[in-house]
Amino acid sequence: MKKKVSLGFKLPAGMKPPEAFELVSSEGADDPAAYLAHLEDSQVEGIVTGMGRRFDVSLISKLPARIKIIATASVGFDHIDVKAAAARGIAVTNTPDVLTDATADMTMLLILNVSRRMREYLELMKEGWGKSLGFEGMLGFDPAGKYLGIVGMGRIGQAVAARARAFGINIAYHNRHRLPPEKEGDAHYFSSLEEMLPHCKILSLNAPATAETKELLNKRTIALLPKGAIVVNVARGDLINEEDLIEALANGHLGGAGLDVFKNEPHFNRRLAEFPNVFLTPHAASATVETRTGIAKRAFENVARVLSGEAPRDLVQAP
Known part of the structure; x- marks a missing residue:
């Protein structure tokens, strides 16, 4: 059985989802309570997110214990409390180089x-x-x-x-x-x-x-x-x-x-x-099909590595 991963955005047109795991959309689960319910009900082990969702210490402290990674599809990671994630043994990754x-x-x-x-x-x-x-x-x-x-x-x-x-x-x-x-x-x-x-x-x-x-x-x-x-x-x-x-x-x-x-x-x-x-412009610097596809692939690669017990390519260190 494939492991499940929460996905916080739609993939670019024409991009095939990864075969290594099953993606479960979190769209519509906007407030923290709904999002936590989504994570619990879908039994996901990893999270792929954009910058629109803030993972502060309050949210991270309530994440299901099975969550092993939060992979942000961005270079910046200031929307994630990396220290709080590290304290719970959750890896945080970003996507440098691609954009x-x-x-x-x-x-x-x-x-x-x-x-x-x-x-x-x-x-x-x-x-x-x-x-x-x-x-x-x-x-x-x-x-x-x-x-x-x-x-x-x-x-x-x-x-x-x-x-x-x-x-x-x-x-x-x-x-x-x-x-x-x-x-x-x-x-x-x-x-x-x-x-x-x-x-x-x-x-x-x-x-x-x-x-x-x-x-x-x-x-x-x-x-x-x-x-x-x-x-x-x-x-x-x-x-x-x-x-x-x-x-x-x-x-x-x-x-x-x-x-x-x-x-x-x-x-x-x-x-x-x-x-x-x-x-x-509306935070659109990376908004090309090629770049957004590359970003998503890089995030998925990090998730796949963590879920298979390997070190991720782009681990973010807590400051």
Whole structure:
């Protein structure tokens, strides 16, 4: 008899479910009580989840004893209390590497959309255009020759840098540790975020959500950016103080923003959508068939290993 695994989302079209175990959908079991009942009634031994469900200490303490793994189909795992899971002997895994390219692509999409004022052009075309912009009207700026400051130079940050170089963009970065020369290349390392920001016409946030990175972009740090700089965030909404961001957009200090992540997803501060120089996407950086399929397969691989008594490929360690 196949072991059962709870699945918290629908698979991409055309993807075949794994043969190693039986998937049981948890869709509809939204509140904790209903979810716990689903896990108990379905007799599952593993959980595959997205970021929409929060596994806090309260929920984890009530999980059925047979649960051996919580596999999140994401790189981030801040929605799971890893320490609480470890205390119960439950492995927690994520899916690194798989979404690096798609997320880096989305970063560049946001940079180009904001720097070249695509949202404003789109709105103009929806209204019927009808009048010449003039030689000087609605001008964006060329990213080439400007400095892109990358906060968090991990896999995704490095992939962003590689793409940006192809556009002639200069790279600066702030990271906990300096990259080795072969990875750093021509990028300029700043051990201090405050020292890097004044150089950045473009700022890309690619760091994980931690106590240290919480609201790292705030009124004080935004003020260090040059006037007209743009901010892009495909990492986590908690990295930005949204009220301070809105203030800087309203007073014209920032020239725009491209945001794929927000503090209270799937809800967000609707005032952000009122700015014509802000381009918003619904946490969709990994939203390609190929990437989402790869993410699901990686999560299933981790589950299969744990349920067969092996070590998972992507075990998350408690901080």
